[in-house]
């Protein structure tokens with residue numbers, strides 16, 4: 001059994017539909033995506049120790065099967081620059097999570113390498129009752145939420161179709177660079193779409209996938225958040 005099969009089987013055996021971020025990240029890593037280094041901490045001191053190993057600055061995030069939108073729960077702290085920052089963030093995140101959902105099972109805090117800022121894009125997938133796995137691409141933030149500037153294709157998606165999804169955005173020109181923002185690596189983004197398509201075709205048990213955001217750079221990408229929901 002490969003990593004993806006193992007993670008899905010484990011979640012199923014615990015009756016969990018929403019995979020943890022760490023699990024979703026392990027799956028997309030198996031499909032060739034780049035993610036920031038991360039490790040689970042279960043107390044403040046351990047969080048600080050992991051941060052020292054990863055190197056500052058780091059990000060800290062709540063890990064709970066019941067908390068899917070981590071920022072809504074006050075469960076994400078970015079730009080932590082010292083061990084003391086990380087210890088304080090650990091405490092605050094756990095307190096916030098308890099306030100947000102007293103019943104949530106809190107497994108700890110994920111300490112993660114902080115990705116440099118890039119052009120934020122998102123990749124999503126849903127199961128259309130008629131067409132099956134459908135992949136979505138868009139630019140992050142207001143472009144998706146306000147302007148609804150997204151493109152869709154039914155899986156499987158090949159590399160040419162993937163590039164069409166990217167260049168088909170109304171705001172595609174932004175990916176070619178503007179002011180002091182460099183052009184984004186369109187080939188690397190297209191490869192993500194192809195790889196996600198492969199994941200969905202090989203694992204029909206995945207009902208929903210959300211990579212939000214992916215940082216796109218002049219060369220390469222870094223997927224800083226990943227969510228997978230099973231059927």
Ligand code: ADP
Pocket residue numbers: 036059061068069070071072076078112113114115116212213224225226
């Ligand atoms: P949520 O569950 O709320 O979507 P995210 O993991 O997406 O939580 O974190 C919220 C925001 O924090 C992201 O949109 C991104 O801007 C920032 N962020 C999260 N992880 C990282 C990281 N490793 N490096 C840089 N920024 C990050």
Ligand code: MG
Pocket residue numbers: 212213225
């Ligand atoms: Mg997110």
